Amino acid sequence: MLGFLTARQAGLDDPLRLRRAESTRRVLGLTLNPDRDVDRIHANGVNAIDIDAIEGRYMLSGGADGVIVVYDLENYSGKPQYTCRAVCTVGRSSRYVHKFSVETVQWYPYDTGMFVSSSFDKTMKVWDTETLKPAEVFEFEDTVYSHHLSPIARKHSLVAVGTKSPKIQLCDLKSGSKIHVLQGHRGEVLSVRWSPRYEHILASASADSMVKVWDVRRAAGSLFTLDQHNGDKSKAASEAVNTAHNGRVNGLCFTGDGLHLLTTGTDDRMRLWNSGTGENTLVNYGKVCNDSRKRLQFTVSRGCSPEFVFVPCGSSVAVYALHTGEMITLLRGHYNNVDCCEFHPDYQELYSGGKDCNILAWIPVLREADLDQDSNGENKGAAGQTSLNSAFQDAWSSDED
């Protein structure tokens, strides 16, 4: 660290380099921290969370009971101990609440005054954050699994919606109408994602184990379908279509630069694809437990020098190195299946929600704590500042000598 600082002072290093090193170190030190709590509002499993891209301050969460909560993540108290308060809630008592489980929530990428949520009650609602009333309601014929707004779109404001029907719907927020349908899948569409690099590129994952990449300007069909065997016909067991997985594909995530695409399937595999060519990079992540029948929300770190993937794996969150496939650590804290996780790029924090109703904040261990512990080790007898740590003392009774 000091070396990086002096190099930076001397102007030897790119500013990005220090930043990357530090954020990588922080990501590697993610733990469940008693200092950070998230209010327990949800009485049922948490299906989706999203952190706004503008300030990085507000977090949305959608629960299986239809409740949507907005949390304030920013700690202005000056103390390390902080509990993320719920700023506002669309509770069960609200007349606009989703009737069934909320599957996806997302902030409007340019403003926190608006967010979009979709639910199993076959609707997608566009909410006004101030009044907590839906400004627009899109109704569909089938349950909605997933929707996505392009994070970089300047020329359009389309919401891609994946429903139980194999057609992907495109809804225009400007006109408030469904303007387009993308056909090609044969099963229910579990996840849709816009590319963070090209605003017209869309990826979709379906239960027919296919992942398609679309250009929404081209109505005729998808650009290509991802093939797990890279066109090696000998391995593709007599199937005419290209498949990305050998089961339902329920997770989809672009890397921060949009050059790669990650998919997860119920065959307990995760695959990394080149999003430009659709080539399977054949990174082996090992077994990634995944038995969800719904969308799985996972995320990729940003600004680290080897990037990391955070993917729910049973009741824990697995952390992999993106390009090597090496498992870094397992974040164990949930007591039931984890459904979603979201990375906070500014503070290198991870938030995860699971079926045990908890939203857990994974916070990097602070460097100061290490120093503290060293000094603690030197003068253990001294009370020091470890007032809270009476519980950490051993309590061997004297009769056991």
Add this chain to the structure above:
Amino acid sequence: MELSHRERISQLVEELTTSGQSQLHQENMKDLKKLCKVSNECIEHVYHSLMSQLNQEHAQIRLSAFQISSELFARSHHFRTLLVDNFQEFLELTVETDSDLPLPPPKEVARKLRALSIQTVQSWQTSFGSSYKKLALGYHFLKQVKKVDFQDVEARTVAERRREEERRRKMETIYRDRVEAASKDMEDSCQEIEVTLTEMESCMKLLFPDFSLENIQTGNGSSLDDGQPCCSKDLRDGEEQGNKHGRRKERKSERAGGSNAGGEKDKQEEEEEEEEEEEEESTDDNLFIRHSGLVSHTYSLDLKLSPDLHVTETEDNEAVVSTVIDLHKLITTKHLPAVQSWIQVFTRSGAEQPLLRRALDLKQSLESTLQKHKELHIDYKGRAPPEGKAGEEEEDDEDFEEVPEKEGYEPCIPEHLRMEYGLDPSPSTSAAAVPKRPVAPTPPPFYSSSSSSALSRRMRRLIEEEQDPTSAAATLSHLKKQISVLSECSTSPSAIAGPSSSQSSSAHKPVDAPVVPFGLDLYYWGKEQPNAGKIIKATSQHQFWVPTEVEEEVENHELLAESKSRYISFPGTFTPVSHFCKAPLANGTLCQRQDRHKCPFHGPIVPRDQDGRPCLNEDRVREERRKREQQPDWRDVELMRDIEAATGEDLGSERAFGKKGKRKKKKKKYPNLSDLKQSSNTSRSRLERKVFNKSSMRRAADVMKQSDRRKHDKFSNQFNYALN
């Protein structure tokens, strides 16, 4: 960490967890704690061994492991961090958070483990929850997702509690319905029971006016006479023809209880009567003498009052008695069980007091009536005993219906039915034996002697049938005739199954004369057998094909001897063996075999004392020798041990030494733990093993297939059979 520490810890943990006790062994626990204090590595090792023990599929092991970990959790920070790090799995293994992974058997211990772990988690939460985040999360998870109520002693989850409540509610409604039904039933039949009771009461009064003895002692004749119920009056009236002193007679009959044998009087009675009279009229001398002819007043009279009463059925009280019987039956079979079931229902469901009291009252009165009836000792003359004695017999006899035997073998055929079976009216002792009576060649005369006309008619028909040579009766009579011819033929009055002897057997039966089957030797008894021992070949009758000359008669001495001899075996009588082998067994008892001469295990039976040692000296010596012979000298345990130590090969000295104990111990690794497999050795599982055995299944399938095929072969040409 030293290796010895490591080993010691593993050993301690294993000992502690496999003790099978509900409490930990204090000494071992103290040792373990002492070791844990040495370093964090020791704690890590303890933690890992504990987790592996917690993963065992045995609730007792898990319980002990949990107890150890809770002890350490309270003491060591390092252990706490380790455990909390893996708290999900810990909860899964102890609290059963994952319904797919239930706690292992035995059930009782598993329940205890669950309750204990939930309590412990709560106490951990209160003392450490603020500093260990995951612990708090786990606690909240249990509380809010699993909805465990930590105040609940049973530590049940919501679902369990709801199920319990539901069951209770269901039971309540069932009970309420039952109570309602029972009370309604009681309302309905209360009247009936009352009526039955009063009827019974009055009937018994009629049969026997009063049970108290005071009446007899204090009352005099005239007062009694007025209050006489009709039944007793009838009794008296009936007897007045033969007896002038009817009034006293009646009183006497009252006192003497069961001597009321209608009509027939014996002399004793008469005498008693007269004595009584005398006592009665002691005041009026003259009258008394005139009346009775007795002079003195100072006769002493002993009256025997039998404590139990007897009522005998007569023609006069027949109607009353039958009513009593009916009523008694009604009470025992209908009313009393009904009342008892009501009481049961009321007590079980905790019904209101008045209902219960009323039912109890009813039961009381019914039972007292039955008791009275029993005390009466009514002698049901000429009635079927089970009916009359229903009071004394158990009710469950009535559950069996008497089914008359039908078809096939009948051990005794009633007299009036014998005709139907084509048998002689007289019962013969054995089917093979010759009929006792002399059988006349013509239809026997006693046929016509049967009294009833119907019977005679049937007889006539039987005789007619006999004329028909195809009927069974004809065959029978034919056989009879033949036998009678035979009996005439036999001249010697041999004791062996001679018909003539059996003729007289009705008077004096020869007890020990053996019965032997009839044979040729008897047929030719005392005569020369004409063709005995000769083989006769018929000459060919053929026109052209004449065989070579053959001897027509061949003498065969063996055959001759055979036809003249008879085997009679004298088996003697069987006397059961009364002695035991009494040789000492390995388990300390004596051999209980009852062989006559030689026990298959312990040789010839010799007299032994109560310890199983032979009484005679030579027997003892012989036994010793035998024991020694059984084991060749190279199998001497000491010697074998030496050889084994020298060569290093196992010759089986261990086996020879302590056969049973060793093997058993080896088989069971942890003797203190309750055996899980034992529970699977139920009758059901054993049956299952038999029934679902592969070979037996195949056998059954084969049989079924075969029967199918047979049917198919038979009816394959007929489409309507072939299809099913």
